[in-house]
Amino acid sequence: MSERVDVEQHRADVVELLAGLADRPVEEAALDQGVLGRVLARDVVAAGPLPRFRNSQMDGFAVRAADVAAAAPGSPVTLPVVADVAAAPGDPAPLAPGTAVRIMTGAPVPEGADAVVPVEDTDHVTFNRGAASPAAPADPWPEQVAVARGRASGEFVREPGSDVAAGTVVLPAGTVLAPHHVAAAAACGVARIALLAPVTVAVVSTGSELVGPGTEPGPGQIFDANGPALAAAVEAAGGRVGLRLSLPDDPGAVRAGLARAAADCDLVLTTGGVSQGAYEVVKDALPEVVFRSVAMQPGGPQGFGRVDGTPVLTFPGNPVSAQVSFVVFLRDVLRRAGGLPPVERVTAVLDGAVGSPAVASPAGKRQLLRGRWVRDAGGPASAPAPRVAVVGGPGSHLVASMAAADVLIDVPAAATTLEPGAEVAVWPL
Numbered sequence: 001m002s003e004r005v006d007v008e009q010h011r012a013d014v015v016e017l018l019a020g021l022a023d024r025p026v027e028e029a030a031l032d033q034g035v036l037g038r039v040l041a042r043d044v045v046a047a048g049p050l051p052r053f054r055n056s057q058m059d060g061f062a063v064r065a066a067d068v069a070a071a072a073p074g075s076p077v078t079l080p081v082v083a084d085v086a087a088a089p090g091d092p093a094p095l096a097p098g099t100a101v102r103i104m105t106g107a108p109v110p111e112g113a114d115a116v117v118p119v120e121d122t123d124h125v126t127f128n129r130g131a132a133s134p135a136a137p138a139d140p141w142p143e144q145v146a147v148a149r150g151r152a153s154g155e156f157v158r159e160p161g162s163d164v165a166a167g168t169v170v171l172p173a174g175t176v177l178a179p180h181h182v183a184a185a186a187a188c189g190v191a192r193i194a195l196l197a198p199v200t201v202a203v204v205s206t207g208s209e210l211v212g213p214g215t216e217p218g219p220g221q222i223f224d225a226n227g228p229a230l231a232a233a234v235e236a237a238g239g240r241v242g243l244r245l246s247l248p249d250d251p252g253a254v255r256a257g258l259a260r261a262a263a264d265c266d267l268v269l270t271t272g273g274v275s276q277g278a279y280e281v282v283k284d285a286l287p288e289v290v291f292r293s294v295a296m297q298p299g300g301p302q303g304f305g306r307v308d309g310t311p312v313l314t315f316p317g318n319p320v321s322a323q324v325s326f327v328v329f330l331r332d333v334l335r336r337a338g339g340l341p342p343v344e345r346v347t348a349v350l351d352g353a354v355g356s357p358a359v360a361s362p363a364g365k366r367q368l369l370r371g372r373w374v375r376d377a378g379g380p381a382s383a384p385a386p387r388v389a390v391v392g393g394p395g396s397h398l399v400a401s402m403a404a405a406d407v408l409i410d411v412p413a414a415a416t417t418l419e420p421g422a423e424v425a426v427w428p429l
């Protein structure tokens with residue numbers, strides 16, 4: 001008889017087993033190559049300031065604010081336009097008092113100028129002639145400008161370092177990279193970044209009945225669902241699939257496959273072969289692993305330990321059991337090890353009942369039913385928590401019901417029935 005433990009005990013044992021995974025090596029990557037969702041291992045520091053130089057926030061005229069202070073719609077101030085500055089390489093000449101330069105958004109503001117008057121506030125209104133004359137050359141800069149509205153010193157001038165001072169941290173270590181982080185690093189001219197190396201996981205399916213896609217299953221054969229499912233789950237949790245194996249029900253082959261997996265990866269994950277049958281190859285191949293029954297459904301039969309020094313978790317073969325095992329025991333451990341935040345469990349209100357023959361909850365076991373958020377408009381606005389309804393039955397072979405679910409509804413071990421309106425904890429999928 002194997003030992004029987006509760007869910008929290010097994011979770012704690014898995015956390016302890018995998019504690020060493022959190023010590024991640026660092027790897028470098030180009031900023032533009034698949035870094036989204038990855039975690040920065042080191043701060044990204046700006047070598048120079050951002051903006052890099054004083055530049056215009058508007059298309060208009062760079063002026064000395066004092067020269068146009070008196071301008072008003074009825075009494076414009078007219079200045080000679082002495083140069084044209086585009087957002088282009090080069091350094092404009094200083095601006096003499098009593099003059100203006102035409103300037104474009106992002107162009108360097110000449111020394112001496114301290115404000116930009118948008119073109120709309122002048123007699124030119126716009127510099128852009130649009131599609132009316134696409135072949136025409138760009139507007140030449142005018143000889144003079146009549147400014148109808150003065151601007152305070154500093155208006156529409158972007159100062160260097162006003163976004164980032166040179167030498168400061170743009171993105172701190174631990175940032176989970178999203179597009180806006182890539183933008184900030186790119187603006188600072190960063191080409192390569194240091195990332196936490198993902199935990200590498202070997203995903204090992206066992207069962208002589210399994211075939212891969214593209215094969216016509218013969219009598220007694222089924223497609224391998226767990227391999228692809230767990231590989232996807234590993235990646236979604238920030239891990240990297242280092243090896244995928246599908247092994248037959250032969251303890252020798254399983255032992256050899258697991259030895260290879262242990263040598264190649266940080267963690268080995270198996271499915272199948274851990275129950276009470278005559279061909280429980282994972283159990284038979286791993287005498288050093290602890291096999292136990294966890295008081296939950298699905299996902300009761302579990303094992304944890306090491307193969308050749310590498311941690312191994314053995315999940316049950318039923319596809320829903322394997323996926324639920326990942327969510328409950330491994331997802332957050334993997335995420336934390338790779339620097340990602342855990343997925344928070346949330347409280348929800350049950351929309352229907354649990355306890356009908358179709359949706360029963362066994363006494364003494366925590367049951368993780370598949371559920372969906374109820375998003376109809378009719379719900380009371382004052383509902384204390386989001387509502388959730390059971391989807392499909394509790395059977396651990398019901399992969400399509402699992403695919404229709406948003407969450408796992410956590411029915412406490414003591415409960416065999418729950419009334420509508422009951423508060424439940426849910427695990428987002």
Ligand SMILES: Nc1nc2c(c(=O)[nH]1)N[C@H]1C(S)=C(S)[C@@H](COP(=O)(O)OP(=O)(O)OC[C@H]3O[C@@H](n4cnc5c(N)ncnc54)[C@H](O)[C@@H]3O)O[C@H]1N2
Pocket residue numbers: 205206207209210222223224225226227271272273274275276277280298299300301315316317318319321396
């Ligand atoms: N007498 C008992 N029988 C069973 C018990 C028990 O306590 N006493 N526990 C049941 C529970 S609960 C589960 S869960 C399963 C676990 O069985 P195994 O981990 O040994 O898994 P297998 O027997 O290899 O497979 C179970 C089931 O899942 C299918 N399977 C396996 N691998 C895959 C895969 N990669 N993709 C898709 N489907 C897979 C397999 O064909 C079986 O149908 O044991 C119960 N029995």
Ligand code: MOO
Pocket residue numbers: 296297298299300301316318321396
């Ligand atoms: O506990 Mo098994 O994992 O029901 O299906």
